[in-house]
Amino acid sequence: MTISDPSLDSVDSPDDDSDASGDSPAAARRPIDPERIGLGGLLLAGLLLVLVGTRLVTGVAAVIALALTLGTIVMLIVTAVLGGPEARRKIAPYGLLKPGMLWLALFYLAPLVTLLRNSLSTLPSRFAVKAEFDWNFGNYSTAFTDFGGQFQRGFGYAAVATILTILLGYPLAYVIAFRGGKYRGLLLGLIIIPFFTSYLIRTIAWQSLLADTGPIPNVLDAVGLQPLLDAVGIMDGDKILNTPAAVIGGLTYNFLPFMALPIYVSLEKINLNLVDAAKDLYSGSVRAFFTIVFPLSLPGVFAGTLLTFIPASGDFVNQQYLGNPNTSVIGQSIQNQFLVQNNLPVASAMSFVLMAIITVFVVIYSRFFGTDDLA
Amino acid sequence: MSAPSSPVGSVVRWGLNLFAAAVLVYLFLPIIWIVAFSFNEPKGKFNFVWQNVTLDNWREPLKDEALTDALVESLKIAAISTIIATVLGSLIAIGLARYRFKGNALLDFVLVLPLTTPEIVIGSSLATLFLDQDITRGFNTVVIAHVMFQISFVALTVRARVRGFDWTLEQAAQDLGASPMRTFWKVTFPLILPGILAASLLSFALSLDDFIITLFNAGSVSTFPLFVNASFKNSFSPQINVLATIVLVASVLLMASGTLIGTLRSRRQAR
Numbered sequence: 001m002t003i004s005d006p007s008l009d010s011v012d013s014p015d016d017d018s019d020a021s022g023d024s025p026a027a028a029r030r031p032i033d034p035e036r037i038g039l040g041g042l043l044l045a046g047l048l049l050v051l052v053g054t055r056l057v058t059g060v061a062a063v064i065a066l067a068l069t070l071g072t073i074v075m076l077i078v079t080a081v082l083g084g085p086e087a088r089r090k091i092a093p094y095g096l097l098k099p100g101m102l103w104l105a106l107f108y109l110a111p112l113v114t115l116l117r118n119s120l121s122t123l124p125s126r127f128a129v130k131a132e133f134d135w136n137f138g139n140y141s142t143a144f145t146d147f148g149g150q151f152q153r154g155f156g157y158a159a160v161a162t163i164l165t166i167l168l169g170y171p172l173a174y175v176i177a178f179r180g181g182k183y184r185g186l187l188l189g190l191i192i193i194p195f196f197t198s199y200l201i202r203t204i205a206w207q208s209l210l211a212d213t214g215p216i217p218n219v220l221d222a223v224g225l226q227p228l229l230d231a232v233g234i235m236d237g238d239k240i241l242n243t244p245a246a247v248i249g250g251l252t253y254n255f256l257p258f259m260a261l262p263i264y265v266s267l268e269k270i271n272l273n274l275v276d277a278a279k280d281l282y283s284g285s286v287r288a289f290f291t292i293v294f295p296l297s298l299p300g301v302f303a304g305t306l307l308t309f310i311p312a313s314g315d316f317v318n319q320q321y322l323g324n325p326n327t328s329v330i331g332q333s334i335q336n337q338f339l340v341q342n343n344l345p346v347a348s349a350m351s352f353v354l355m356a357i358i359t360v361f362v363v364i365y366s367r368f369f370g371t372d373d374l375a
Numbered sequence: 376m377s378a379p380s381s382p383v384g385s386v387v388r389w390g391l392n393l394f395a396a397a398v399l400v401y402l403f404l405p406i407i408w409i410v411a412f413s414f415n416e417p418k419g420k421f422n423f424v425w426q427n428v429t430l431d432n433w434r435e436p437l438k439d440e441a442l443t444d445a446l447v448e449s450l451k452i453a454a455i456s457t458i459i460a461t462v463l464g465s466l467i468a469i470g471l472a473r474y475r476f477k478g479n480a481l482l483d484f485v486l487v488l489p490l491t492t493p494e495i496v497i498g499s500s501l502a503t504l505f506l507d508q509d510i511t512r513g514f515n516t517v518v519i520a521h522v523m524f525q526i527s528f529v530a531l532t533v534r535a536r537v538r539g540f541d542w543t544l545e546q547a548a549q550d551l552g553a554s555p556m557r558t559f560w561k562v563t564f565p566l567i568l569p570g571i572l573a574a575s576l577l578s579f580a581l582s583l584d585d586f587i588i589t590l591f592n593a594g595s596v597s598t599f600p601l602f603v604n605a606s607f608k609n610s611f612s613p614q615i616n617v618l619a620t621i622v623l624v625a626s627v628l629l630m631a632s633g634t635l636i637g638t639l640r641s642r643r644q645a646r
Contacts, residue, residue: 039478055507089474096470097482100463100526107523108489111500118503129506168398175395185634187399189627194402196626197409200586200600201619204607205405208412208423256402285384306491314493317586331495331587338499338591348503355496362491 034087037079038094041072045098046105053110054117073098112355119348131345139349147333147350154330155357157244157319158312161251162259165308166301168252169260173300174293177267188264191257199254200317206250207321210241217241242324250318255311259304266300267293306365310358330354406623413616420610432613436621439614445602446618452514452598453582456521461575463522464529469567471530472537489527497524498591505592512594520592521585525578532577536570569637576633580626 048065051057057065076095080088119139121131144151176187194202209216217240220226229235234245270293278288316331323329330350337347412422416429437443467486471479489497501520505512544566548558586600593601603615 035477038476042482043478053504053508090476093470093474093476093479096466100467100530101482101485103463103522103526104485104489107501107504107519108492108497109485111497111504114504114507115496115500118507168401171391172395172398175392179392189630189634190399191402192630193623193627194406195584196580196630197406197619197623198586198600198603199584200603201409201615202405204603204611205408209404209408211423253401253405256398310491310493314495315587316495331493334495334499335587335590338502344503344506347499351496351499354493358491358493 032079034079034083034090037075038091041075042094042098042101045069045072045102046109049102049106050110050113053106054113056113069102115348115351118344119352121345121348123343123345129342129344136345139345140353142346143349143353146346147330150328150330150333151353153244153327154313154354157248157251157327157329158309158315160248161255161312162305162309164248164252165256165259165304169256169304170263170297170301173260173264173267177264178272188261191260191264195257202254203250203317203321206246206253207241210246210249210322212239212241214241241322242327244323244327246322247319247327247329250322251312251315254315254318255308258307258311259301262303262307263297263300266297266303270296302365302368306362310362313358314354409616410620410623413613413620415613415616417613420612422611422613422616432617436614436617439612441597441606442599442602442612442614442618445597446599448514448596449583449599452517452521453579456518456525456582457575457579459518460522460525460529460578461571464526464574464578465533465567465571467526467530468533468537469563472534472540473542486527486530489524490531494524494585494587498588501588502591512592513596516592516594517589517596517598520588521582524585524588525582528578528581529571529574532574533567533570536573537567540566569633573633576626576629583622 045068048069052062052065055062076091076098080091080095083091117133118131120135120137121133121139122136123131172191176184176191180187208214211217217226217235217238220229220235220240221238226235226238229240230237234240234243236243240246274292274296275288278292279285283291314331314334316329316335319327319329319332331354334347334350334354337343337350341347412425413432414428414430415422415425416427416431418424418426432438471483471486498520501516501523502512505516510516544562545558548562549555553561584600585598586604589598589601590604597605599618603611
């Protein structure tokens with residue numbers, strides 16, 4: 001994070017100062033800490049929007065809450081106008097962050113609270129759309145008992161796919177970073193290009209490539225790999241489509257760039273003089289790699305793991321197009337319960353469990369490695 | 376890296392290079408399939424079996440009207456949501472990178488959260504909010520949803536680009552008598568603009584491509600991915616391949632021209 005230089009404040013243009021002091025000289029020396037107004041106003045407005053969004057406050061109270069939210073914005077502007085350049089500088093970040101953060105409060109945080117409440121609700125009748133909140137924890141036991149297998153498969157496939165993306169993505173990133181030379185930019189572009197065709201259509205393309213009469217099973221058959229792949233359980237007889245291997249393959253394919261790019265970024269930062277130094281001290285190439293390059297590239301691997309494992313564990317597109325009913329995953333069950341069965345409470349409970357497990361994973365993970373390399 | 380020291384070393388080196396090349400081929404297999412089948416003469420309603428090379432699909436790229444409508448809808452949604460998210464996200468990025476302030480760790484954390492939430496959770500939770508509030512899901516709700524995940528993406532991408540920015544340039548401009556507004560538009564903005572443009576281009580692509588979140592919040596609106604998914608059991612027209620190829624080529628050209636302009640610019644500055 002860039003730290004702003006405090007000396008910057010003293011050089012605010014002179015006409016600015018005269019504006020503020022001209023309006024109200026007393027206000028410029030207000031005792032209230034502008035940072036408190038900024039942060040307090042932002043948090044209060046966010047909280048109020050969550051309350052209104054989740055309908056925890058309704059009617060007149062909601063109107064008051066919205067008025068208060070507006071009030072925090074007015075307060076921010078008043079402080080900025082009346083305060084001196086120092087106050088303005090202190091309050092500026094809150095003003096810059098506020099619009100986007102309030103959007104996230106209303107459309108990210110509030111929905112999660114609504115989701116939690118829905119997961120503890122009961123549908124009044126089979127055909128009702130809206131559930132009534134009554135602390136019904138039964139939805140959670142339904143989620144675990146009826147969909148335990150889907151949870152296991154969802155996380156299992158995602159884990160295997162994540163490991164595969166490391167195995168494929170690391171060498172790719174390594175070759176581009178250290179042997180790409182002047183073609184580095186071009187090669188990186190090649191990794192990004194698949195992003196520009198629809199994810200869904202790419203997956204459909206895999207369905208066609210892996211189909212029983214498609215090119216890949218034909219090639220595998222022709223080179224005689226099919227009995228071997230059948231023996232190790234990757235293929236089912238002469239089929240590869242509609243097997244767990246196809247689902248995992250699709251996930252690996254779709255998330256490979258998310259792994260390769262962060263690894264590349266961390267490899268690129270490595271100072272090659274370190275490797276040369278190691279070699280000067282008679283370390284072999286392999287040893288130099290494992291003692292210097294690999295540890296320094298770990299932040300990229302960790303960032304890539306988050307960017308791959310999280311979306312992969314909730315994905316159902318690969319399963320829908322490449323799997324069979326026996327390989328159904330949690331994302332699919334949520335989608336089915338929500339959009340097809342209209343069973344909001346159970347769908348919400350499953351969503352919430354998925355989110356909770358991943359949050360625990362992310363918290364433990366980022367305690368060790370930080371989230372700095374995510375972007 | 377230094378020169379190979381032994382024959383074994385060079386075998387390892389070439390093995391690694393070949394492996395990387397194979398991974399790149401793997402990345403491009405479906406892309407090749409998509410482009411190739413845009414030149415196929417389909418048999419029946421499904422363009423999945425190779426028949427003959429034809430240019431017919433390219434002569435009538437908009438023949439599948441419902442598909443074209445869906446693509447137009449997708450482009451509209453992506454354009455609107457990208458503009459909103461780019462403004463909101465860039466403001467956050469500047470705020471986070473330019474200032475040190477109370478609560479920035481907390482706000483930073485809130486910003487990262489949407490990126491660490493599976494799409495299915497984002498999609499289903501937003502849909503429960505809209506249902507709960509009796510808001511009919513349609514075009515507007517899709518835009519709201521897309522802006523939501525784009526904000527974090529734009530903010531973090533722009534912040535990463537702005538991190539190395541030399542803020543003393545602002546001081547220099549103000550020393551020379553420029554007002555804060557003028558300083559921002561004349562000095563800061565032009566310097567961070569390439570980062571903002573790159574982030575908005577990628578977030579446009581994210582919106583265009585989004586399937587899971589859109590599925591939950593679209594109501595009766597049909598976007599390109601939603602249409603392809605919904606009609607998949609009945610048909611898969613070659614126009615899908617044609618339009619996907621056009622989108623691909625247009626994006627690659629945009630990205631390439633952006634990089635080219637950036638390179639030319641930095642060369643001119645270096646002189």
